[in-house]
Amino acid sequence: MQRRLNLITALLVLGQTIGRGMPDRPYDEHRERYSSSTVGLLKLLELELQFIENLKNYTDLLSAKANTLQDLIDSVDRGTEKTLAEREKYVSNPLNAFGLMRRTHQDWPKWHHYINTTVGRVELQALDDILGKAPDSQDMKEALIGMNRIERTYALEAKDLAKGRLLDKQYDIQLSIRDCLSLGQHKFQEGDFFRASMWYRMAIKHQPEPNAEELNTILGDPLKDLKLNYAKATIIHGLSTGNLSLSIQNVLNITEATIQKASPADLEAFIAELLNQTDDDISREMAAFEPSPTPYEIGCRGLFPKRTKLVCRYNFTTTPFLRLAPLKMEEVNHDPYIVLYHEVLYDREIEELKKQSKNMINGFSEPQQENKIREIIARHAWWWEQTTTRARIYQRITDITGFQLFVQEELNVANYGLGTIFGPHYDYTPENYDIGWFMGGPLGTILFYAGDLQQGGATIFPSINITVSPRKGSALLWFNLYDDGEPDPRTLHSSCPVIEGDRWTLTKWVHLVPQMFILPCQPRKVSQRV
Numbered sequence: 001m002q003r004r005l006n007l008i009t010a011l012l013v014l015g016q017t018i019g020r021g022m023p024d025r026p027y028d029e030h031r032e033r034y035s036s037s038t039v040g041l042l043k044l045l046e047l048e049l050q051f052i053e054n055l056k057n058y059t060d061l062l063s064a065k066a067n068t069l070q071d072l073i074d075s076v077d078r079g080t081e082k083t084l085a086e087r088e089k090y091v092s093n094p095l096n097a098f099g100l101m102r103r104t105h106q107d108w109p110k111w112h113h114y115i116n117t118t119v120g121r122v123e124l125q126a127l128d129d130i131l132g133k134a135p136d137s138q139d140m141k142e143a144l145i146g147m148n149r150i151e152r153t154y155a156l157e158a159k160d161l162a163k164g165r166l167l168d169k170q171y172d173i174q175l176s177i178r179d180c181l182s183l184g185q186h187k188f189q190e191g192d193f194f195r196a197s198m199w200y201r202m203a204i205k206h207q208p209e210p211n212a213e214e215l216n217t218i219l220g221d222p223l224k225d226l227k228l229n230y231a232k233a234t235i236i237h238g239l240s241t242g243n244l245s246l247s248i249q250n251v252l253n254i255t256e257a258t259i260q261k262a263s264p265a266d267l268e269a270f271i272a273e274l275l276n277q278t279d280d281d282i283s284r285e286m287a288a289f290e291p292s293p294t295p296y297e298i299g300c301r302g303l304f305p306k307r308t309k310l311v312c313r314y315n316f317t318t319t320p321f322l323r324l325a326p327l328k329m330e331e332v333n334h335d336p337y338i339v340l341y342h343e344v345l346y347d348r349e350i351e352e353l354k355k356q357s358k359n360m361i362n363g364f365s366e367p368q369q370e371n372k373i374r375e376i377i378a379r380h381a382w383w384w385e386q387t388t389t390r391a392r393i394y395q396r397i398t399d400i401t402g403f404q405l406f407v408q409e410e411l412n413v414a415n416y417g418l419g420t421i422f423g424p425h426y427d428y429t430p431e432n433y434d435i436g437w438f439m440g441g442p443l444g445t446i447l448f449y450a451g452d453l454q455q456g457g458a459t460i461f462p463s464i465n466i467t468v469s470p471r472k473g474s475a476l477l478w479f480n481l482y483d484d485g486e487p488d489p490r491t492l493h494s495s496c497p498v499i500e501g502d503r504w505t506l507t508k509w510v511h512l513v514p515q516m517f518i519l520p521c522q523p524r525k526v527s528q529r530v
């Protein structure tokens with residue numbers, strides 16, 4: 001480590017090439033961000049397809065023009081009259097001389113006019129419109145945060161992610177050099193030098209892009225300063241983990257001084273030495289300093305202590321309806337009561353609820369504050385339209401829980417995006433997010449899973465070590481209040497970032513007031529008193 005330090009400080013001198021993107025429009029927190037929902041990401045993919053089609057159309061027009069101009073060249077370039085004698089012979093014939101006069105007088109201005117016309121005026125205008133819809137820097141930032149969250153929450157590593165490996169699944173997807181670089185730069189700016197250095201390393205080791213030379217003239221050279229920044233991030237990480245009494249400013253200053261002192265040859269050698277180690281060795285060495293995982297991370301990774309298996313059974317008792325159509329019920333926890341019902345939301349209902357995406361607005365996890373840019377955690381909609389599907393779902397909730405619902409009560413449809421989460425929160429504190437409670441606090445919450453999730457996206461209760469893996473069509477029910485109506489803090493819960501899949505939820509808060517006559521107030525059990 002000492003050797004590394006001496007060599008590397010010189011690296012700090014060079015600034016980082018930050019990926020510059022779309023110029024920003026005035027900030028508007030209600031503008032849809034593509035990254036915050038799969039609905040948004042789908043729109044963005046469609047925009048990219050339009051962009052590609054536009055470029056193809058434009059290129060077709062350019063080639064058509066080039067072909068026409070080639071015809072012009074063919075018509076005038078006869079390939080003869082090379083010598084002065086030949087030229088004299090040519091003009092001395094009146095037929096040639098007249099043709100020459102006429103072409104140069106009459107045709108040239110027309111060709112000029114043709115050459116001077118802008119190719120694809122309409123396409124260029126359309127391109128402007130397409131670019132006007134490109135993601136802004138806030139959207140890009142949230143995508144970076146989302147990727148970082150997936151990486152950290154599940155202890156994934158750049159060396160695997162870059163090659164399309166997500167936990168134990170190998171996908172036929174590779175991040176590009178520019179993707180790796182952008183992730184590295186974000187981590188560097190966030191002060192996560194370990195992960196920054198691993199992403200830089202992946203970018204350095206990446207296969208060169210096909211047509212790199214042409215691409216670089218337009219997109220810039222991703223390799224510029226890359227090795228230097230790799231070395232820089234490595235030194236900073238080494239220094240700050242090697243001597244905990246150094247402040248970050250100290251570390252940066254030492255790094256800077258080291259790099260200034262080092263000769264280019266020393267730097268080269270240092271970087272070559274780093275690159276000569278295996279990814280596994282480097283990542284083991286550096287990860288030794290990682291903080292231990294939080295309860296949230298443990299829960300999302302599915303690593304809470306194993307519980308004795310609770311029962312699964314058919315539940316016939318709640319309403320007469322269930323005697324005809326029993327519920328597949330899985331008890332998740334006894335106190336507080338948490339239960340999972342399977343196959344209670346059908347594909348046709350899911351299709352219908354997804355249509356609510358037309359009414360979706362940005363969902364935030366914190367109240368509005370002046371001048372503060374809030375993170376958007378999802379897109380969501382209040383489903384007020386009284387369709388038969390909505391009525392059927394309300395009836396099913398009553399069948400499942402025995403609770404009374406009024407048609408005018410709210411029903412929430414949410415769709416999550418790239419690494420977005422609803423952080424740990426209680427459903428009984430309206431300050432936590434954008435909804436005011438009416439008809440009393442939410443006695444219970446019923447959360448339907450309406451998306452297909454292959455990996456990640458669990459619901460966790462970190463205070464009581466519970467992880468629930470969502471399954472499309474299932475619904476999770478829990479009680480937020482004790483029997484005496486007081487809030488139960490053990491119901492703190494959170495969603496985990498989706499790794500692969502489409503997280504759609506349908507949430508119904510069952511309010512206290514309409515249940516007054518069904519659920520008499522009871523004293524709290526001794527075991528529940530704090």
Ligand SMILES: *[C@@H]1O[C@H](CO)[C@@H](O)[C@H](O)[C@H]1NC(C)=O
Pocket residue numbers: 050051053054057123126
């Ligand atoms: C591309 O050209 C086709 C055929 O002329 C047209 O239908 C389409 O709208 C064009 N697309 C764009 C994005 O300009």
Ligand SMILES: *[C@@H]1O[C@H](CO)[C@@H](O)[C@H](O)[C@H]1NC(C)=O
Pocket residue numbers: 113116117118
């Ligand atoms: C060439 O095109 C430009 C812009 O389209 C126009 O301003 C200019 O007058 C044109 N020149 C001629 C000679 O047509």
Ligand SMILES: *[C@@H]1O[C@H](CO)[C@@H](O)[C@H](O)[C@H]1NC(C)=O
Pocket residue numbers: 243244245246250
């Ligand atoms: C760690 O940093 C402190 C403060 O800069 C310094 O006094 C100390 O010598 C350093 N320790 C080592 C082991 O380098």
Ligand SMILES: *[C@@H]1O[C@H](CO)[C@@H](O)[C@H](O)[C@H]1NC(C)=O
Pocket residue numbers: 247249250253
């Ligand atoms: C770091 O360097 C800057 C400018 O060179 C200096 O102002 C600052 O005091 C230094 N900080 C530390 C902690 O050494």
Ligand SMILES: *[C@@H]1O[C@H](CO)[C@@H](O)[C@H](O)[C@H]1NC(C)=O
Pocket residue numbers: 272273276277
């Ligand atoms: C790279 O590592 C191998 C063994 O790990 C070693 O034999 C070789 O000398 C190293 N090369 C350089 C340039 O450090």
Ligand SMILES: *[C@@H]1O[C@H](CO)[C@@H](O)[C@H](O)[C@H]1NC(C)=O
Pocket residue numbers: 315316317318339400401402
């Ligand atoms: C059926 O579900 C209801 C509501 O969750 C619960 O109160 C009741 O105890 C369950 N019945 C059985 C037999 O588990």
Ligand SMILES: *[C@@H]1O[C@H](CO)[C@@H](O)[C@H](O)[C@H]1NC(C)=O
Pocket residue numbers: 304305463464465
């Ligand atoms: C949750 O699990 C941790 C160990 O990971 C344990 O220390 C703690 O007591 C558990 N809490 C509950 C409420 O079971």
